[in-house]
Amino acid sequence: KAGVTQTPRYLIKTRGQQVTLSCSPISGHRSVSWYQQTPGQGLQFLFEYFSETQRNKGNFPGRFSGRQFSNSRSEMNVSTLELGDSALYLCASSLVPPSGGGNTIYFGEGSWLTVV
Amino acid sequence: DAKTTQPTSMDCAEGRAANLPCNHSTISGNEYVYWYRQIHSQGPQYIIHGLKNNETNEMASLIITEDRKSSTLILPHATLRDTAVYYCIVRLYSGGGADGLTFGKGTHLIIQP
Numbered sequence: 119k120a121g122v123t124q125t126p127r128y129l130i131k132t133r134g135q136q137v138t139l140s141c142s143p144i145s146g147h148r149s150v151s152w153y154q155q156t157p158g159q160g161l162q163f164l165f166e167y168f169s170e171t172q173r174n175k176g177n178f179p180g181r182f183s184g185r186q187f188s189n190s191r192s193e194m195n196v197s198t199l200e201l202g203d204s205a206l207y208l209c210a211s212s213l214v215p216p217s218g219g220g221n222t223i224y225f226g227e228g229s230w231l232t233v234v
Numbered sequence: 235d236a237k238t239t240q241p242t243s244m245d246c247a248e249g250r251a252a253n254l255p256c257n258h259s260t261i262s263g264n265e266y267v268y269w270y271r272q273i274h275s276q277g278p279q280y281i282i283h284g285l286k287n288n289e290t291n292e293m294a295s296l297i298i299t300e301d302r303k304s305s306t307l308i309l310p311h312a313t314l315r316d317t318a319v320y321y322c323i324v325r326l327y328s329g330g331g332a333d334g335l336t337f338g339k340g341t342h343l344i345i346q347p
Contacts, residue, residue, distance in 0.1 A: 122277075151334050161278070163334030174334060208277050210335075223335060225270075225277035 120145065122211050122226035130232045136197040139229045143190050143211030150192040151223070152184060153208040161208070167192055168214070199233045206230055238322045243342040252309040254341050256322030259303040266325050267298060269307045271318040272340070278321065281307065317345045 123142040131137050143150050152164040163176040167186035184194040190211075196203055206228045212221050239257040246252040258267065266285050270278040282289055282296045284305075289296045295308040309316055321340040 153334065160339065161335075161337035163336070166334055176334065206275075210277075222280055222283065224280055227277045230275075 122209055122224055124207075124209050124226040124229050126229060127227065128230045128232075130234060131199050133199055133201060133233055135199050136195060137199060137231060138193055138195045139207055139209075139231075141192045141194075141209030141211075141226060143192070143209075144224055147211035147213055147224075148190050149212045149214055150186055150190065151210045151212075152192070152194050153210065153225075154178070155206040155208060155228070156202075156204075164194065164207075196231075201233050204231060204233045238324055238338055240320070240322050240338065240341045242339065243344065245344050245346055246309075246312050248314060248345050248347050249311055252312040252316065252343060252345070254307040254309075254320050254322075254343060255304065256307070257304045258322070258324045261302050261324050263302075267296065267302075267305050268323040268325055268335075269294070269296065270321045270323065270337075271316075271343075272321070273315075273318040278337075281320075312343075312345045314345050314347060316343065318343060 122144055125140045141150055149168045151166040153161050154164055155161045164178055164182055165172055165184050166174045170186045181197045186192045208225050208228045210223045210225045212223045214221055266283050268283040269281040271281055272278045282291055282294050284296045284298055298305045319340040319342050321337050323335055
């Protein structure tokens with residue numbers, strides 16, 4: 119059974135550009151969450167989607183957005199990139215939303231974004 | 235979700251059991267204890283979770299104290315590949331909204347050859 123797949127794995131963007139990251143959850147999983155990991159702030163929750171609806175959002179500016187498609191695949195977008203957006207972006211999937219009980223959340227390998 | 239406290243780092247000899255403690259003294263009755271680990275530059279890997287009873291799987295054992303205020307993750311025969319940051323997370327079992335998983339600093343486990 120394939121795990122959570124994220125693309126691209128590595129990318130370099132210029133300040134001011136925008137970026138779109140993609141995530142394919144484990145087959146059958148309908149909840150997708152996104153996290154940002156930086157050396158200074160650690161792992162931080164960005165947002166969570168279930169059935170194409172954003173259910174929860176972390177404390178990030180509006181430049182960070184996402185969406186989920188009917189097949190549960192998800193994308194996140196960061197507009198007007200800043201140097202501080204350089205990070206590992208992680209996608210996680212689960213059968214039901216994280217708040218729905220003791221179900222397991224599985225993470226992908228992440229997308230490394232470098233903003234120059 | 236309840237807050238957890240873990241040691242910053244630990245060493246363990248290869249082949250020995252690695253015992254990683256976690257304190258979650260404010261845990262409530264319906265909160266689960268989860269363990270993940272993250273090897274450098276990779277996504278967090280699920281290890282195990284439990285509510286009240288001790289749990290064991292092919293990777294590790296989870297021992298939760300009777301009062302549920304602390305737990306220990308046990309890697310029975312540590313190998314060099316177990317060197318990683320280990321995160322203990324307490325998560326609510328509820329239909330209510332959640333702010334995702336809250337990761338602390340974790341424990342950097344170093345397996346010594």
